[in-house]
Amino acid sequence: MAKIADKVLSILNPSVHALGYELLGVEYVPSGKHSVLRLYIDSEKGIGVDDCEVVSRQVSSIMDVEDPISGQYNLEVSSPGIERPLFSVSHYMRFLGHDVRIRTYRPIDGRRSFTGAIGSVSEKSNAIELVTELGPVTLEIDLIEKANLVAHF
Numbered sequence: 473m474a475k476i477a478d479k480v481l482s483i484l485n486p487s488v489h490a491l492g493y494e495l496l497g498v499e500y501v502p503s504g505k506h507s508v509l510r511l512y513i514d515s516e517k518g519i520g521v522d523d524c525e526v527v528s529r530q531v532s533s534i535m536d537v538e539d540p541i542s543g544q545y546n547l548e549v550s551s552p553g554i555e556r557p558l559f560s561v562s563h564y565m566r567f568l569g570h571d572v573r574i575r576t577y578r579p580i581d582g583r584r585s586f587t588g589a590i591g592s593v594s595e596k597s598n599a600i601e602l603v604t605e606l607g608p609v610t611l612e613i614d615l616i617e618k619a620n621l622v623a624h625f
Contacts, residue, residue: 476500479540480509487530488513493523496552497559499618500541507545509535512552512559519551558619564593564600571622574602576615586611587622 477498488495488511496512513519513527528549535547558564558572567590574586588604602609 476541480535483538483540484511484531484534487534488527491527491530493519493527496563497557499557500545505544507541507543508548509541509545510548510550512550512557514552524549524551554623555620558621561593561595561598561613564590564613564619565595567621568593571624572602572619573622574611574619575617576611577617578615580609580611580615 477500480500481495481498484498485495493513493515496514498512499508499510501508501510511527511531513523515523528547531549532547535541555573556567558567569589569591571587571589576584576586578584580586586602586604586609588602588609591601591603591608593600597612598614599610599612602611
């Protein structure tokens with residue numbers, strides 16, 4: 473499903489940027505007629521419901537014309553929230569030292585779920601080092617299915 477999300481990201485990014493927002497990432501969750509296409513947007517002044525509505529209207533028009541997803545889906549436009557999703561090398565660099573929860577596409581050392589602090593980020597190898605309770609783990613960013621900051625209260 474990463475290919476669909478990547479395709480949608482490349483189609484929508486210029487338009488969302490032109491509206492004054494950053495398109496952080498795209499998630500596509502297939503489930504028949506209950507499939508979901510979720511966009512995460514951000515801006516320097518934060519994101520409110522009105523911002524989501526503006527982007528949703530623009531994106532809906534583009535998706536109707538481009539039609540990169542066959543079948544029905546629900547479009548959701550969201551702020552990144554307190555447990556912000558991470559999608560790119562720049563996101564991991566920005567939150568260096570922060571705690572994250574990561575799920576990988578396939579098991580690494582018998583595990584798919586990891587929690588720890590981002591210890592380092594390598595653009596060259598497209599990988600991060602995660603400092604976990606069990607010690608450091610190196611994860612290729614392309615193998616990460618989902619990554620979110622961990623909120624501490």
